[in-house]
Amino acid sequence: MIPRRPFLWLIAALAGIVLICGIGGLGLLLSNPFFQPARLIETTQLSPEQAAQCRYALGLRATAPVAFEYYAYLDGFLDDQLTCRFRAAHNELAELFDPALVDVKRTEAQPIRPGEHLRLRIEPLDTETILITGEWYTM
Numbered sequence: 001m002i003p004r005r006p007f008l009w010l011i012a013a014l015a016g017i018v019l020i021c022g023i024g025g026l027g028l029l030l031s032n033p034f035f036q037p038a039r040l041i042e043t044t045q046l047s048p049e050q051a052a053q054c055r056y057a058l059g060l061r062a063t064a065p066v067a068f069e070y071y072a073y074l075d076g077f078l079d080d081q082l083t084c085r086f087r088a089a090h091n092e093l094a095e096l097f098d099p100a101l102v103d104v105k106r107t108e109a110q111p112i113r114p115g116e117h118l119r120l121r122i123e124p125l126d127t128e129t130i131l132i133t134g135e136w137y138t139m
Contacts, residue, residue, distance in 0.1 A: 054084035058134040059101035082136040
């Protein structure tokens, strides 16, 4: 027969180890970015870095004359989303985007790079100005 006192100490020690491992495992899970909520960065005053990110993500030419109005970046774990809104001259629509990446006539989502998609919404404001909202996302 096993003495009772050492047996109880053994059970208590094992329970303590399981509890410590469980708390540590839970801490690791909660610190994993997969379980953290997505971060939203939103502004109407774009920094030069944010404007450059919009130009790259939307396939805008580096010299395209645009006036950015809105920027929203949702940092997801596997899927990021970027929304940029800007004004441009109506007669320069064809010169704004890189034709190898973007078809300005498409209103539905279009692949622009592997794993990256773009949806454009083009609205005429007046005879000279258009408002373009580009929604870029990864999958």
